[in-house]
Structure formats: C-alpha cells, structure tokens
C-alpha cells in the first residue's frame with residue numbers, strides 16, 4: 001500500500017493538503033495497531049521512502065532551505081566540506097563525509113543561523129584528466145557529464161547546498177583569479193622559477209611537490225618517484241615555516257592529530273650552521289647540525305646524491321664517471337627507502353676534501369645514500385662516534401672514528417665501539433672545550449664559530465618550497481611570457497585569463513602538452529612587443545584549492561577574486577569538514593596561501609578556518625587469495641577462493657577498487673532509501689573514527705527506521721499537546737519515559753554542539769523507542785512529547801522521514817524552521833537513592849547512586865568510596881553483599 005500517490009503535484013500547498021488527508025489514513029491504521037506491538041513486527045508497506053524522499057528533496061529546493069543571504073541579520077555560519085574531484089561517482093567515503101556535514105548544516109539551520117553551505121568541483125588536475133583519458137573524452141566534456149551525475153547523487157542523498165554558488169576550478173571565470181593570485185604572489189617574490197632536484201612521477205609524467213610524495217611514492221598513482229634536476233616554478237613556502245607553526249595556536253578547533261602531523265612535516269629543529277671549506281677549491285660548504293658539540297669528531301663529510309655541487313666538482317676529473325654512476329644509482333633509490341633506519345648504507349668518495357673550521361683538519365668528502373637533500377643543506381658533517389648512521393658507514397668503508405663525548409662512568413674506545421654513543425657527557429678531544437659538559441659545549445662551540453664568522457646559531461625546517469608547475473595539460477596555465485630580450489614577463493592583469501586551448505593532444509609524454517600548441521605558445525612580449533613564448537607548464541591543482549573558500553562568497557564577480565565585504569562577513573570558515581589525508585597537503589598549502597594573501601592586503605584573515613573536523617575512513621572486509629590476489633565478495637565462499645579453491649584471507653581495509661571492497665551507495669539508497677544509508681553511517685562509531693561498513697547491517701538500520709516510523713505513527717494524536725510540565729508532575733513509567741527523552745535530547749545536542757558522537761545519540765534513541773514499545777502504559781501527552789522530540793533531534797540525520805513524520809504529528813513543514821528543543825537537565829537526572837556503606841556489619845558511610853543502578857555498579861562504587869577504602873586498607877575483601885536501594889556490606893579481614 002502506498003500512502004502517497006506519486007502523481008501528486010509538487011507545490012508546497014499540495015503537500016499541506018496531502019498531509020491533512022494522510023493523517024486520516026494514519027488514524028485508521030492506529031485503531032487496529034496498539035503501541036504495544038511487539039518489536040520487529042513492522043508493517044512493511046507503511047514507509048514508502050522512494051516517494052517521500054523525492055518529494056521532500058523537491059520541497060527543500062522550492063523553499064530554498066539552504067540559501068545564504070548576504071544581508072541577513074541572523075548569525076552567519078559558514079560550513080564547508082572539501083569539494084570532490086569530478087570523478088563521475090560519489091563513493092561511500094564521499095557520502096559519509098557529506099552526511100556528517102549535511103547533518104551539521106541542517107542543525108545550524110534549525111538553530112536559526114544564516115547558513116552558507118556551498119558545493120563545487122576540484123575539476124582541474126590529474127584525477128579529472130586521468131578520468132577523461134580513461135573515458136576517451138576531452139576533460140572539459142567528461143567534467144560536465146561527471147558533475148551532472150554527482151550533483152544528482154548528492155540531491156538523491158538529501159544533501160542541501162546553495163547551488164547558486166557552485167564553482168568549478170577549471171572554469172575560466174575561476175582560473176582567471178587563480179592566475180591573478182599567481183601574479184600577486186609573483187610580484188611579491190613568492191613565486192619563483194629555479195632549478196632544483198625535484199620529484200618526478202614516471203607514470204603521471206609530471207613533477208610533484210614534496211607533499212605529494214607519500215613514502216617515496218606518487219600520492220596519485222603509487223608509482224615509485226624519481227629525482228630529476230629541472231627548472232620549475234615554486235612558491236617560496238619554506239619562508240613561511242615558522243608562521244605555519246606559530247599560527248597553530250589560533251587553530252583551536254583543529255584535531256590535535258592534524259596539528260601534530262603538520263608540526264612533523266614542517267620539522268623545526270634548533271642547532272647551528274657550520275661553514276666548512278672545500279680544500280681543493282676554497283668554496284664554502286655549510287652544514288646544519290643539531291650537535292655542534294660533536295664538531296671535533298668529524299672524520300668525513302656526506303653529500304646528498306642530489307647535491308648540485310657534485311657534478312660541478314668532479315667534472316673533468318679522472319673519477320668523474322665512477323662518482324656519477326654511483327650517484328645515479330643512489331638517486332634511483334626512493335627517498336622513503338633512504339630514510340629507513342635499516343637502510344644499507346653506501347657511498348662514493350669524491351676525491352675532494354673539506355676543512356673543519358674548528359681545528360683545520362682535512363677530511364674526505366663523500367656522497368652517501370643516507371644524506372638527504374630535504375634535510376638541512378644536503379651536506380652533513382659525519383661524526384661516526386656519535387651518530388649511528390655515520391658509524392655504520394664508517395665501519396663499512398674503514399673511515400676513522402673519534403670519540404669527543406665521554407659518558408659518565410664509562411670509557412668509550414673508538415676501536416672497540418660497536419655502536420655510536422648519541423647521549424650526553426663530557427667533551428674530550430675537543431681542544432679548548434675539553435672537560436665541559438656537552439650541553440655547555442653546544443653553546444660555547446657555536447658562539448666560538450659565530451665570533452670567527454664560521455657559523456651561527458640557526459633553526460632548520462624540513463618544509464621545502466612548494467613546487468607548483470606541472471607538465472600536464474589540464475590545469476591553469478601559468479601567466480608568464482618568456483622573451484629573449486626581457487626574460488620572464490608577467491601577463492598583464494587585463495589580459496587574464498590566459499585561456500587553456502581546447503584542441504591539444506594532451507596524452508602525457510613527459511613534456512608539457514601545451515608546448516606543442518603553436519597558437520598558444522607564440523605570442524608577443526607585453527614589455528617590448530617583440531616575439532615571445534608563453535610558459536607551457538600548468539599549475540598544481542592544489543593551487544586552485546588553496547583559495548576556493550573565498551570564491552564561494554562572490555562566485556560570479558568579474559571584477560575581483562572576492563568581494564571584500566563578503567569576505568569580512570563570512571571568513572574564516574566557521575566549520576571546515578574533510579579528510580585527514582589532507583593534513584600535510586591541502587591544509588598546509590591553503591594556510592600558506594592565506595598568510596600571503598593576508599600580508600599582501602588582499603584579505604583580512606590569515607587562516608582559512610579555525611575549526612576543522614576530520615571524519616574517519618570507511619572500511620569494509622576485503623578478501624585476498626595468494627594466487628588470485630584481491631577477490632570480490634562473490635568470489636569467496638566459506639572462507640575459500642572460488643577461483644582456485646585455496647583459502648581466502650580476510651582483512652578490514654579502507655574501501656578501494658584495488659581491494660575489491662567497494663561499496664556502491666546508489667545501490668543501497670535505491671533499496672533502502674537515503675535516510676537509511678545516512679542513519680547507518682552515523683550509527684556505529686563517533687564520526688571522526690573509522691567506520692566499518694557491513695552490507696548485512698544496513699537492512700537492520702532500515703528495520704529500525706521502519707519501527708521508528710510505526711511508533712511515531714501510532715503515537716500521533718492530533719489535538720494532544722506534548723507534555724510540558726515539571727518532571728515531578730509525573731510518576732512511574734511516564735516519569736521514566738520523560739527522563740529517557742530528555743537524556744536522549746541532551747546527548748544529541750552535545751553531539752551536534754561538541755563531540756560529533758552521533759552514535760551515542762542514536763543509541764539513546766534506540767533505547768527510548770524500545771521503551772515506548774515495551775508494553776507499558778504511558779499518558780498521551782508524554783508519548784507525544786517523546787515522538788516530537790525524537791523526530792526533531794533525528795531530523796538532521798534522517799531529514800526526509802523526519803519532515804514527513806512532523807506532518808504526521810500534525811505540524812506544518814518545514815521541521816527545519818522549528819527551533820531545536822531545549823533539553824531539561826532536571827528531567828534527565830537519574831533518580832538517586834542513598835545507600836548505607838557497611839564494613840563488617842558496621843555502617844561507615846553513605847553514598848548516592850541511581851535508583852536503577854545494578855548490583856555490579858553499586859559494588860564498584862562502594863569499593864571505590866574513599867571512606868570505605870580507609871576501612872579496608874591492608875585487608876582482603878572476602879565478600880560483598882549488595883542490597884539494591886538499601887545497603888552494601890563488605891566483609892574484609
């Protein structure tokens with residue numbers, strides 16, 4: 001039976017009319033179905049989600065539920081979810097994060113805020129381009145199709161956005177301003193072109209920023225990344241390292257974990273710069289060290305294989321070929337591998353030497369695979385006695401070891417040491433510094449070097465400049481022209497955007513595809529008017545997403561990148577929502593961008609957001625067969641692989657195509673409705689914890705929603721006002737239901753306001769519904785109160801059903817325009833009773849516990865009581881007698 005015909009008109013008025021007639025249907029239903037109906041027996045035909053969900057989605061669009069006003073006098077609230085790549089399908093991870101954000105957004109609407117909740121597309125960059133290549137389409141076309149599909153999926157899931165503010169970063173109206181911002185950065189010296197050793201992904205055929213290399217592999221395609229020396233465009237982000245750290249104190253609403261990840265990535269360490277001299281050429285070679293106290297123990301110098309000096313030094317020497325061959329071999333090892341403690345340490349002697357500034361000693365200059373260009377200067381003073389990596393290397397290659405720090409009560413001998421001593425002690429073999437504690441040695445030696453002009457106290461950061469040029473087609477062209485006479489010339493702002501031409505062979509070859517497009521490349525120099533060539537690299541897509549927060553505020557503004565008035569009104573974002581995998585990529589880039597934009601006077605805030613919520617990862621069982629690799633669900637039967645008959649291993653893993661444990665949200669929404677999927681996703685764990693998806697558990701969530709539906713329908717008594725009196729006016733089961741309702745309400749309120757543990761609120765809902773259906777007698781007013789509160793507090797999570805039930809309860813839509821109910825802490829308080837605490841039969845104290853506390857809980861509380869502890873100290877508890885509601889007697893001797 002369908003309660004609502006699908007042929008009804010969709011205007012608001014029709015809905016009101018519909019609801020009036022529908023209530024009569026419900027009354028009919030109620031007469032033959034008591035509230036005492038047993039758990040689990042739900043009339044299947046009652047809740048017709050397919051019709052109901054579609055109808056309310058249309059209704060929310062019609063009433064513009066989620067459209068922000070720039071001139072509202074309500075409090076402003078800007079909630080933003082990290083926008084997706086238009087890959088063509090909204091996967092379950094998207095649905096999870098968007099559900100959290102949608103619930104938070106709807107909660108803010110209920111709270112009466114002027115809510116800004118926009119959506120857009122990260123449509124430039126590799127993911128979009130690769131999807132287009134996969135589908136044999138031009139990226140511009142593939143994006144249009146994919147965006148339409150994903151927008152429809154979002155609507156189907158009940159997510160409400162202000163679609164008038166939709167943006168796509170590959171639209172010229174957007175990237176014009178990405179280019180404009182590049183020019184502002186360029187003029188401020190924040191964008192520079194320079195030669196450097198950079199990460200190259202052979203599979204993506206482009207360079208990558210350090211942040212986009214994860215464990216030595218490309219963040220996109222997992223290929224092993226190589227090092228190449230190339231001239232590239234960088235943002236000078238390393239200069240911002242200290243600011244990125246200092247400003248963490250403003251990010252009071254960020255997860256501690258994300259702050260820690262950023263701190264590690266930025267990698268601040270205090271130490272000294274020490275200037276060595278290359279003996280053969282007289283050039284200065286500076287090192288950074290956190291252990292200047294060990295400088296007298298230097299027995300060789302390590303250069304990273306990427307160090308630009310190597311080629312220069314050995315060019316034309318007899319050892320050139322041998323050195324460069326070894327260097328190439330070392331560079332082929334991934335950076336991540338080279339950072340491993342158990343790395344096999346190898347190196348090559350350059351034949352050159354350096355002079356130690358403290359004692360004028362001449363020591364050999366080596367290239368080693370454990371020296372990294374990303375640490376310090378890429379040159380490392382090697383002290384085998386006091387650094388384990390140097391020690392292992394020295395023993396392998398027969399280099400000397402010299403002890404310069406002696407620990408307390410022990411005598412280290414260079415010849416017999418089996419490992420480096422990295423602790424503290426007293427300076428020895430250290431000239432005038434002998435006998436000093438090494439902590440003092442650090443300061444004194446650094447001061448000495450500084451006074452001689454051979455070093456200084458300094459701070460080192462691991463953070464490097466942000467490499468932003470890409471040798472791929474689908475990105476914003478870098479607005480620079482190269483002229484033989486004038487060099488680099490920025491494109492005049494009036495000529496923006498530099499449009500990306502459509503007809504380009506964009507298959508990745510390793511060279512920028514734009515270089516082959518003559519109409520694009522050939523231009524005239526804006527400075528001298530002579531012939532010139534356009535820059536053919538495009539920008540990293542993370543540049544687009546570093547400022548997109550602002551474009552939503554005035555998305556169609558042709559004159560400015562953002563309307564300053566709107567920026568003042570809405571920034572910083574009140575609640576940003578997205579994955580923790582962005583901790584050291586997008587979330588660092590965007591913060592750097594805001595620092596620069598702020599300092600250039602372009603905006604008034606210097607951080608995009610002070611409040612960040614990071615959702616957990618959706619995981620599901622994945623099956624693996626040693627022969628057939630990852631298996632789909634239907635390729636496994638009774639723990640065995642159906643392909644080869646061998647045993648299949650099962651593990652819990654993040655959903656992914658590779659592991660064949662993908663969840664298709666569309667399938668579940670079609671079968672059980674969007675509300676069921678949303679409800680299920682928030683039911684099991686706190687929203688910031690990883691979620692375990694189980695196909696089998698979804699129907700159970702759906703059954704519960706049907707039970708909830710039936711319960712509310714049964715309770716609905718038009719004309720009966722919900723109970724609104726004092727808790728002491730109630731007694732017995734009424735009092736208990738009233739208590740449960742307010743406990744649930746307070747828990748859910750806290751989940752929305754504070755901890756995002758919607759699962760605990762949902763558990764309380766389960767409990768309350770079970771109590772309502774337990775066969776007890778309740779007064780109508782208390783039942784109606786319970787029904788109304790449940791529907792209202794669930795409305796952000798199951799918006800369609802809640803909106804529908806709100807009308808069933810005799811109200812007019814929209815439920816999102818009804819203020820959030822106030823929880824009553826007095827009503828929620830557990831009834832307490834006083835219990836006597838006896839030790840060996842004598843009353844020694846009293847305590848208060850909830851009237852319904854069980855024996856086990858009472859026993860625990862009694863044994864934890866301070867007075868009781870005093871009486872049983874030193875004795876053994878033999879027996880505990882609990883008489884609930886009266887006393888506890890502890891027998892101890």
Ligand SMILES: [Zn+2]
Pocket residue numbers: 201202203204205218219220221222223
């Ligand atoms: Zn790659």
Ligand SMILES: [Zn+2]
Pocket residue numbers: 483484485486487525526527528529530532
């Ligand atoms: Zn020129």
Ligand SMILES: [Zn+2]
Pocket residue numbers: 625626627628629641642643644645646
């Ligand atoms: Zn198999």
